[in-house]
Amino acid sequence: MSEALLEVRGLNVVFSGFHALTDLDFTLRRGELRFLIGPNGAGKTTLIDVITGLTRPASGSVRFDGRELVGRREHRIVRAGVGRTFQTSVVFEELSVVDNLDLAAGFRRPLPALLRRRRGVSDAVAAALDTIGLGDLADRPAGVLSHGQRQWLEIGMLVVQRPRLLLLDEPVAGMSRDERDRTGELLRTVARDHTVLVVEHDMDFLRRFASTVTVLHEGRLLCQGTVAQVQADPRVQEVYLGRAKEAA
Numbered sequence: 079m080s081e082a083l084l085e086v087r088g089l090n091v092v093f094s095g096f097h098a099l100t101d102l103d104f105t106l107r108r109g110e111l112r113f114l115i116g117p118n119g120a121g122k123t124t125l126i127d128v129i130t131g132l133t134r135p136a137s138g139s140v141r142f143d144g145r146e147l148v149g150r151r152e153h154r155i156v157r158a159g160v161g162r163t164f165q166t167s168v169v170f171e172e173l174s175v176v177d178n179l180d181l182a183a184g185f186r187r188p189l190p191a192l193l194r195r196r197r198g199v200s201d202a203v204a205a206a207l208d209t210i211g212l213g214d215l216a217d218r219p220a221g222v223l224s225h226g227q228r229q230w231l232e233i234g235m236l237v238v239q240r241p242r243l244l245l246l247d248e249p250v251a252g253m254s255r256d257e258r259d260r261t262g263e264l265l266r267t268v269a270r271d272h273t274v275l276v277v278e279h280d281m282d283f284l285r286r287f288a289s290t291v292t293v294l295h296e297g298r299l300l301c302q303g304t305v306a307q308v309q310a311d312p313r314v315q316e317v318y319l320g321r322a323k324e325a326a
């Protein structure tokens with residue numbers, strides 16, 4: 079359980095001379111639910127982009143289950159078992175909720191099975207519908223979903239692909255308090271049988287749902303620990319309060 083699933087070592091990302099990540103070491107153990115925070119521009123999305131093959135680092139290594147991901151193409155990384163959500167939505171609005179899940183699940187089916195006409199819903203799709211709590215809306219077009227429901231559908235679309243690592247970029251952004259609570263519960267459920275990394279800004283959400291938190295600042299790892307430890311860390315206070323003063 080405590081074995082490392084993801085090991086980032088000595089990661090450097092440079093965009094036209096700008097150092098977005100510097101000498102970053104970061105480890106996720108199997109079965110962990112980890113939150114990644116940091117002020118705007120800290121490098122959180124860049125880290126996810128490197129893990130998923132969207133951005134190539136200047137140097138460093140990203141090992142997933144012992145295998146190097148740097149240099150692999152995006153679809154190969156997805157096939158290896160790494161799934162992510164984006165800040166922008168990827169659901170098909172005209173398709174029903176269940177068809178969106180079915181399509182996502184089909185991603186891993188061999189072509190003949192994909193083309194064969196199927197009856198009913200697969201166990202994986204039914205389980206995902208149940209997990210995301212959208213059973214009552216299964217046959218409605220995804221276009222009618224609220225913002226929160228759409229985010230849950232996207233998480234469901236990842237889960238049916240059976241990834242071993244889920245990377246979620248700001249899943250509660252723009253949600254109501256009630257939707258945030260339901261998302262927190264959903265993350266806990268998903269984390270029972272997946273390793274999950276969540277990028278999140280909302281401190282209130284973190285206090286209620288996070289256990290271990292990693293803080294990035296200006297492309298470097300600032301500190302790691304429980305929510306209480308991280309909040310009590312003077313460096314974290316400086317980074318966040320310093321920003322608040324600047325904005326005031």
Ligand SMILES: Nc1ncnc2c1ncn2[C@@H]1O[C@H](COP(=O)(O)OP(=O)(O)OP(=O)(O)O)[C@@H](O)[C@H]1O
Nearest residue numbers: 093094096098116117118119120121122123124125
């Ligand atoms: N493709 C790119 N080209 C140039 N600079 C980039 C590129 N992508 C990111 N950056 C810069 O790298 C830094 C880190 O960006 P990143 O999006 O990873 O931060 P973040 O921690 O996710 O911030 P936010 O909370 O605002 O999403 C920022 O200063 C950003 O402007």
